[in-house]
Amino acid sequence: MWRLFLACLRRFKWGAMGASCETAEQHRKTRLTFILFLLITLALAGQVAGQSVTNLKGIIVDEEDGTPLAGAVIDIQGTGYTALADEYGLYSFENLPVGDYTLKIAAPGYESAYQAGVKIIDGISRQINARLYRKVYYLGKITVQGQRRRLTTDNVEILQRDEIIRSRARDIPELLETVPGVYIQETGSGSGRSQIKIRGSAPEHVLVLVDGHRINSSGSGIADLSSIPIEMVERLEIHKGGASAEFGPDALGGVLNIITQKTQLGEKLSVDGERGWGSWKNELYHFDISDLLISGKFSGNFAYSLRQSIGDFDFSYQVEPYPVAYSGTRINNRNESINYFSSGIYRFNERLRLTSSGQYYQSESGLPGGARTQNAEAFSEDSRKMVNSSLLYELSPDRDLKLDVGVSRFEQHFADVKSALKYETRYINDVYTLRHTQHLSGWQGNRMLAGGEYRRDVLEHEDIYRPSQSMGTTVRDNLAIFFNDKQHFDLGRLMLIDEAVFDFSIRFDHVNTDKESLSWQDQAFENSLDHWSQKAGLALSKGEKFSYLVRGSYGRSLRLPSINALFWKGDARSRGNPALKPEKSKHGEAGFELRGDIGAIGVSGGVTYFRSDVTDLVVWMPNSGIWQPVNNSRALITGHEDFVELEIFDRVLSILYQNTITTAINKDTVHTVYDKYLVFYPHYVTTLTARFNYAPFNLSYSIRKVDKAYTTAANTRYYNAYRVDDIAASVQFNIGKYLRAGMDFKLNNIFDESYQLMTHYPMPGREWYLGTRLTYGIADSK
Template structure:
């Protein structure tokens, strides 16, 4: 019997000394913020050349957001469009790139649909998230395809010394009920974590109710409520085998159903099941030499029921293997890695080709000396469908003074066509195009940071040119896009108040037509003031964006908007805390996608029990 490529790769790796796990490294950070997504190695956030943002568990709980999509929506450089209420399909445009151009990693593994190429952000519940790292800008030299716009890496809950149970129950507008329970702990060499929960909401009508017929909308009377339900669980464990060796396992699974509008007579729904499981082994082979091997699999399964006769099941699986060495040098550190991914698709749709293999080799070096910082990355991907692609990144930083730092970088990136774009069957309205080529990008950026211990300011200019952009149906490599922008972020801690604000200006255009890319506002921003005390905390937020266009011809305009939210926490007793959040206080009516409704003013209240 012939061994599969994955089995052969595993056997070869286990016969050698083992390697590194980015997710495992992030768990060890103490003191100053430490990130791993920017270089695939541990690095202080203030030494990173790339633009990166970190959201920790404490911030997630204080914000009181009910979903990952809501949390990401106000971040600098992020534009999000949703097709309805809670749990509806969400498209994220990071620095103006297409939604399929942002790579989603969960605990170091790729998670998302191989058929559409889109990350199912709406399926990831915040209750199981420990930490999020958002890397803005192309990162194919580190992660390969899908990273033209950037990378979002999510780390699920992790264990710590002792025994730490937690219970949470919350209720809110649109008949929303969220409940979760977690247990994390550890003793001696063992650390473990377990989280379970369910989010339910009856929601509101996904489509905006309008007269029976409108020339721009068609029939759009949908009086029903389109609800959402998501059940989930996650687990992880790590054990120190010897003084320098560690072993870990991790898994999560979500099972959701989202109702949506297609016509006036049937309640259509979409079942989404997303899961991932992996194991890793980390060895310290010598002084400053760490080696980690990781194996895992992620799955994305959809069951779309339009009516009694129209049903479609789609599933995709990504089997993954990673092997990485990190070597600390007299100056900086060296990273060398091998990755293997086998993607499979199936279901009711008959794809002519239903799998592809990717083998990748990558090298990286990053380090600082005197006032200088450098980052070099090179990656070679061998794709069974398209052949070879090589991408690179060069970054340089210079500390002008203890407070001021300037940095610049140039990077190339690519994105492989999805299975739908390549092999979707021709149903009479066109089908996939097997002759498609990958999309390519060249990004240049320069930035300035200032930090005096009280204030932190970061200004970044970027220019990302994307060619061979896939568009139309049947899809073709037709377009060239220019994604150019300026990001400005500020934060400070003054007199016990935490202040944050950000604004970004984005010029995302189709270079052939000169039109702006759909659903991407030219101007967006946010502001927040927060007060944290021993027993209570409160905050007020504002976020908004300017006008956008729904279509490529720029004829259907989406108006700009600004929203105000507020939240507060109060500790009733050492183990009990009440949490409140009021969204859209002024009850603004706005759209993220033309024709689809968004939430009005609503309140969410919860109670959290955390024994000390």
Template sequence: MNKGINLALIFLVIFLLITGQPLMADEGQDELFVLDDIVVTASKYSEKLSDTTVSMDILTQEDIQEKNAQNVAELLRDLSGIYISDYGGVAGQKLISIRGSENNQVLVLIDGQVINSSQNGQIDLSQLPVEQIERIEVLKGPASALYGANALGGVVNIITKGGSRKPITEFKVRYGSFETQQTAFSHRGNTGRVGYNITAVKKDSDGDRENSSLEQMVFFSRFDIEMDQYNDIIISFQYNDSDKGVPGPQTSPSPNAEQDDQDTNINLKWRQNKEAYDTNLLIYHNKHEQVYDNPDEWGYTEASKHNTARTGIEFNRTDYFKLHNLTYGIEFKRNKIDSNENGQHDNLNQALFVQDKWQVIEPLEISIGTRFDDHEVFGSEFSPRFGAVYSINDDLNVFVSAAKAYRTPTFNDLYWPADAYTEGNPDLEPETALAYETGIRYFKQDMKLELNYFTRDVEDLINWAAGTDYIFRPYNVDEARTKGTELMFSKRYNMGVTVGFNYTYLDSRDKETDDRLAPIHNANLDLSYKKGDISSSLICRSVKDRPDELDDYTVVDVKLAKVFFFDEGESELYFKVNNLLNNKDYEVREGYPMPERNYTLGLSTKF
């Protein structure tokens, strides 16, 4: 970044500081915490957070706006129990782990639809912009009883924005280090019975390393059609086109490798809400085309081309009785791949699920559920779950849960192209897990406090190893045990100051070798100030005792923002410094250096 830009940023900071007089000095105007957020992910119907029998984190629209994040990975990385495997830079992959899980053991949904790759089971969160997101719910722990395969580690449910009663137009621009530029436009409104959301995002960056550039274009549209007072139809369409360089690890760089991803998604939902029951029908189709081209690769003949598709139908209903709520449904899902390396394959999964939650006595609720999956390749799986929550008083409750979950092998696991050194294994079995959790939650007006203890035992873990013929194949050979504790605290003080802190202790080990599989200590501190039209925040992330003798690291990010009001709307000008202490040596993923101190200057206007 040249001197002129540095000076401009310094002047911006000074300007915000000297002009940051609050528009409202009355402390009573400060918003208090929402005592009981409403969530849908835990039971597939709307319920209070305090009524859930599992640990959950929620990012509201206010949280998302305050973070000024560029992608979903930046939104989630500061939550308790969450670890983002970051391959560095704007274009580097960012894969999620929950409580020491593998990246492909976390199920990621958008409006209830699975978006994990059927080829490798993962989802690159750096490819998901935040402009169309209303809220995010994170369920920590196995959830196969409702969501089936690949929810072994947890579930991330991304809920998009619908229309608005009044027309809202928003325009955002960002400029930052490494010639990173992002422009976003969205317009939401209503034409009587049809609410709509049209969003477009364009991002370009040279990247912080050689061959780490990114060009991305995303278009999203959603239409909420009110049929009558009980019935709605929601239709959404998204297209995501991304071209990026893939620099590889420093030990074996790939200076000419490129990857092109094109993702097209159509989602249709019918929703019926009545006093006695809710009914939902979801139909979706996703198509993903990926081309990876590395001309320097040993034995190179042509680019790798992978076309995957997923089509699904899910019906679920919840009946509300006086003392219990009964949820049940069916799901059909077909995955396909057409690849010049993996070949052509497809499989079908059919499932039935049911869950009943009832009030045994006034302060005690118990939930029992199970799901039966019939996969045409891997056979059948039962995934039961039990949970209970006991309310000590209006502010304090305790919960316990026990669950079984599983993950099916991916197309890569089964059909990796055979050569003299590696090949897939079509005889693999699903990974299975048994998990337990207990926790205590306290919500009191301006404070939240939660303490959880959890364990998870996983069997038949898929690991690539050399066979007797010295060819590497994936086998169901590993077992892992994870146990840990989470502490979450947030409190809003007078004068607009909020303190947030979370800490995760994690002991995740290979049961045979006793090797550690994840960092032991992970802590996040969030200090923020908001008064009237000015706000600031400082976020500190610290990771200690990492596996494979990787170095510990601590990173500090800061942000300063000011809001300007005008007749028909408002604008926010903000300035962010990432890696404020200029930690030049830290790596989240071995071999992939993280960017040194870098800057972002952004402006958003809403009217």
């Protein structure tokens, strides 16, 4: 075109220079040709200028299975520009002005996502993709009317941040008491430690993770939940039943996954302060900052809390069937803890982001011991330092790479140097985790995950008072590879089923345990173990307004012996057993759920049956006067979880009934314990909760009934069944545009019921708490 223009220009000039070159007629034709060319060129330029320039586009999909989210709304904040994703999840904006923008991406039934720092440059097209998390709860806990339910093959409870805030729970154990199948075992108020049991499992059979990094002690295998501040939790995932195929060894009875890291940049800054008082001189000081956005690429969260308590309380209880009464004052139950917790997300660009979390926790607690022989001098000091980071790179909407790195140090110091017992011991437990995962979709509705993991546990044990009883240093290396395939089927044309999910997981673990030798009497130890874990499940559903769900799964899991059980040398009456084998389980479950709306009332209900056959169960047994752990026990755990929930007037009033029946039977061949109930496994736990939520007021009343629990393997002694009633009320109101004030009041164990969760560890009676809080910010969830 430009060559034609130059040729015409030359002809035009030549024609103007003289008649010798061209006739007058030729000159006129040349000028007309040039004018016509200019008109055509201007018309084409105008058409090109009027064409749209696409400078922002992307795809919106489901985080779980990669399904395109048709109808998702992409809103450019503060501009009025919006776009809808099409049936393939695709969206686009054209002719946007140059500038920096923040995107809000929302879809019905999903958590909204925000993307800040989107730069629009003239002539350059950008692609911003997003994965949205489903904003739902399923099988027995919390459901949201009119929202699509996440279809899963096993029984997993998910508590999102907004529900955690609405619960007004003071800590994670208090929140978990409302979850069916979960049983919290505590050692008392103040200095009490909180441990989780799921469906009749022991606390050491439940793997507890914080942002994918385990916090179970390598020495005992048990995790204390009281060290994680609930204010920093974004999401709780409770996986019921064995889950080694997904999470690795030690998930024999289930998994509690505590997520503190956010997946999107924060949108609204919030600053909170809380001051609380309670029974037994309980005091709380708390401060946190949420969604602090810097440079449009980084947002961070920070929390500080100080808790302290004298903790001493009066108690009275008895052991049946031949009543032996115990009463007195629980002494040395003090506790003081300080907790710093932070998390943040840095988005390098639309495809690459870094999330991280860190904690420094320190506490000092009294160790009162059993109520019959209390200790006024013993104490413990705990310290935890933890850093977790995740780097996620989205190669495409269907594929991403993720690298997780975690480092933690857990130190414990137990001492009593004044009484006749005189002991002092110290543990230092270092855990290093490196995990690589890759998500990809092979075809429509398919979501695969493959990866590898390396974890090193280093436990150092020193008996300061009796150095010869020290275990020294033990190192456990765990190398694993794993694969998960989830296939979602859309079966809209079938009469009875419109959605199906098939899920399969497999994992291989190679574990090497190496203990150093401290003397010629203390032999070195090295052992290797290879193990495959598998799990498969199927879920079927039908309907949205009125829906039902049927699902089932089956798998195999294991738990490694704790280092204490292997090498303990605490005293002359007990020692570890290096020949211990891992505990193994075969587990399965099947569930059915119904939900629907009847006018302004939402109704849901369901039942889940479960069975777990545990072999090589580790128990401590006497051998020639010395107690040792052995693998001579087997247990069969069966039961079912039921729930019915009514939600009235858009959840202004909700009533939730939950019941868990667990039959945990000892199958050891010893005739005195065969077919007896396992100790401290109540046969039923029933909870009835009513909530009234009408802004600015929130009121709840709950009743928890727990069956009797045997205290001896032969079932000759037991603690009676008990009932605990709790009431809670809260109110919050605005003070201007950005400031809100609130108050919480709780009265637990209203009728002062006496009960125990461990042998001769009485729980406190009636307990009250009053908290006041002040919030600066415009975040809706605070």
